[in-house]
Amino acid sequence: MLRNTLALICLASCLNLAWAAGLESFDFSGNVEEQRYKDLLAEVRCLVCQNQSLIDSDADLAHDLRLEVYELMDQGRDDTEIRDFLVARYGDFVLYEPPIKPSTYLLWAGPFVLLALGIMMLIRTIRQRRQLQESQFSAEEQERLRQLLGNNPHEQEDRQ
Amino acid sequence: MMPSFVRYLTPLVLFLALAALLYKGLALNPREVPSPLIGKPAPEFSLPELKDTSRQLSHSDFLGKVSLLNVWATWCVSCRAEHPLLMQLARQGVTIYGLDYKDNREDAKRWLQRFGDPYVANAFDADGRVGIDWGVYGTPETFVIDQRGIIRHKHIGPLTQEAIQGEILPLIKKLKEDKG
Numbered sequence: 126m127l128r129n130t131l132a133l134i135c136l137a138s139c140l141n142l143a144w145a146a147g148l149e150s151f152d153f154s155g156n157v158e159e160q161r162y163k164d165l166l167a168e169v170r171c172l173v174c175q176n177q178s179l180i181d182s183d184a185d186l187a188h189d190l191r192l193e194v195y196e197l198m199d200q201g202r203d204d205t206e207i208r209d210f211l212v213a214r215y216g217d218f219v220l221y222e223p224p225i226k227p228s229t230y231l232l233w234a235g236p237f238v239l240l241a242l243g244i245m246m247l248i249r250t251i252r253q254r255r256q257l258q259e260s261q262f263s264a265e266e267q268e269r270l271r272q273l274l275g276n277n278p279h280e281q282e283d284r285q
Numbered sequence: 286m287m288p289s290f291v292r293y294l295t296p297l298v299l300f301l302a303l304a305a306l307l308y309k310g311l312a313l314n315p316r317e318v319p320s321p322l323i324g325k326p327a328p329e330f331s332l333p334e335l336k337d338t339s340r341q342l343s344h345s346d347f348l349g350k351v352s353l354l355n356v357w358a359t360w361c362v363s364c365r366a367e368h369p370l371l372m373q374l375a376r377q378g379v380t381i382y383g384l385d386y387k388d389n390r391e392d393a394k395r396w397l398q399r400f401g402d403p404y405v406a407n408a409f410d411a412d413g414r415v416g417i418d419w420g421v422y423g424t425p426e427t428f429v430i431d432q433r434g435i436i437r438h439k440h441i442g443p444l445t446q447e448a449i450q451g452e453i454l455p456l457i458k459k460l461k462e463d464k465g
Contacts, residue, residue, distance in 0.1 A: 189414075193417060214322070
């Protein structure tokens with residue numbers, strides 16, 4: 126128990142250190158609002174370690190870009206301008222949420238198109254099945270079927 | 286009702302289409318992010334030259350000829366692997382500029398002395414600011430720039446013999462012919 130607690134404390138402090146390492150040197154008392162700064166960095170992909178955002182990444186480039194974003198904010202640029210600045214250099218891929226434009230229509234609409242197709246197919250299958258149940262056998266055939274299924278000597282034997 | 290062969294073939298065709306798409310995806314390298322700078326003028330910059338600090342290098346140096354801009358650094362291991370290919374290109378008469386990215390000036394000079402200098406000039410980008418403007422995210426990177434100073438191609442990662450023969454040299458040839 127004690128050992129677990131110690132391990133947890135150790136892990137927590139390591140995580141804390143890692144967090145602090147990225148943003149240690151910035152001063153948020155001036156123009157740059159800390160929350161806005163962190164929110165924006167979290168939206169931006171670090172191109173070196175692509176599954177980390179600029180705020181998480183410890184790559185050299187991420188350090189440089191954090192500084193760049195800080196300075197742009199300090200100069201009073203708004204979020205859109207800063208996003209445009211990054212996209213102009215690194216492309217749409219730098220944003221975790223790609224903009225909606227002709228080349229990304231498929232990306233954005235794709236899941237909904239697939240969902241609609243799936244629902245359409247489901248409805249059609251259900252309808253077909255219902256028709257099948259109603260029309261497959263005539264009344265006499267159904268009667269005979271019941272007889273066959275109900276009076277199967279083998280089945281009765283099996284049950285005994 | 287659909288003819289039965291259509292019903293049986295549809296899933297097969299869908300599967301083959303998906304398999305072909307995913308198979309193609311396997312061959313793509315997620316590290317190669319297409320640069321938005323292709324087809325645009327080289328980003329403006331002005332940096333001191335590596336060896337001759339009294340000289341400034343800028344985007345206007347690219348005008349009037351087809352050239353390469355190679356982003357490199359002495360701390361970059363794959364730049365070392367790429368270096369002989371740059372020497373080979375320089376011997377073939379290709380104009381290569383260098384962007385020495387976040388490097389130590391003395392180390393860089395020593396590197397060129399030791400391994401040879403394929404560059405006509407090197408811009409020394411100590412803090413990597415110009416690198417950011419060029420969308421550099423991993424060294425080495427190589428840009429092909431035309432006579433009007435427009436970026437026409439970007440190769441990410443170390444150049445290879447295949448990339449040089451298959452893409453870089455044919456593109457340089459084509460760009461040179463376009464002028465005439």
